[in-house]
Amino acid sequence: MSVRATGAARVAGVVGRPIAHSLSPVIHGAWIEAAGLDALYAPFSPQDEPAFERLVRGFRGGVVAGLNVTAPFKERALALSDEADPVAIRAGSANLLLFHEDGHVEARSTDGFGMIAAFAEQAPEVDLTARPAVVLGAGGAAKAAVAALLDAGSPEVRVVNRTIARAEELVFAFGERTRAFALADAERALDYAGVLVNAAAAGPVLALDHLPEGAAVMDMTYRPLKTALLQAAEARGLPTVDGLSMLINQAKPSFEALFGQAPPDIDVRAVALEALK
Incomplete structure (x- = not known):
């Protein structure tokens, strides 16, 4: 069943340059639809680092729930945050920014989690x-x-x-x-x-x-x-491990942080593979 977002939709997205190739909107969009959420997940592609900084400033206050961050802005994302989890600090980069209503920006890193989970999934030996x-x-x-x-x-x-x-x-x-x-x-x-x-x-x-x-x-x-x-x-x-497995596994904790619930149990890899065709 397709869900039509309303004016009260919870908005999140992914930011990077280039961004048209990203499967994150496909993956999160499939979870949003399966969960029946009033929500949107959109791509953003600022031209350069100053434009990325303006984007982050504009989203302070929680109008947008958060952004997944991809190249080339991961390191700058951490620097622009007001608080960060220990994983992001240790990694020196962030792939998730959360915008709180009080204006604070929180940085997290789920890339490492996604990578280790991908090894466990595709090369458990x-x-x-x-x-x-x-x-x-x-x-x-x-x-x-x-x-x-x-x-x-x-x-x-x-x-x-x-x-x-x-x-x-x-x-x-x-x-x-x-x-x-x-x-x-x-x-x-x-x-x-x-x-x-x-x-x-x-x-x-x-x-x-x-x-x-x-x-x-x-x-x-x-x-x-x-x-x-x-x-x-x-x-x-x-044994090999592909990037799609990592992408999906890093997206799971991102989805929960952005939308307040775990992603629904659907075959989202099949959805992503169809989009790759």
Whole structure:
């Protein structure tokens, strides 16, 4: 049954640039309809960081319940908040902003939760605590991935980035159990690793020859669903985790925070896959 929003609808959305590719409106929209809520979930795409800041200022006071935040605004989202949960502070970025009626802006990070849940869902045989993890990228998504992997018990997280200085900055922020590698040195980073996570929007396809048997490969990208990296991992017989699983799992706590109830039990992955076609 389709639900028509009224003037009293609870409004939320997702903000990023570009944003037209985002499946978040599809996922949250399916949950809103299944739950019969008087609500809207809309995409927003400010041109640049100053425009994003104006958007956040304009939504203070709770006219909009909140926003999921995607690239390139995750780090700035945390900086613009008045309060933040410990996960967002540790990650150095936020993918969820909540606008309270008293004018306060609260930042949260559900990316790490979504990533770990995606591993449990699609590669349950992989022990995240057994061997080092490798994260490709050094932006907001990479920071959330590093924080989540450390919190999950990874013995070491190796950050690989084209610009070694960015990787070193990230490693410095986390301290122990992290190491920085230049992209040219990626093969050494993969030695004895148990997990490889691509958290770079346009990350290069690494040669996986040095990745041990049984290591899991995840790509946060979901357009295409089977990226070149995941195809290379499958060709080697390695377990893979796709970005759609992470997107859906990070969206679950976001939906509850935005609309005050857990998402309804529907096959939202099927809905998202249909939209991907």
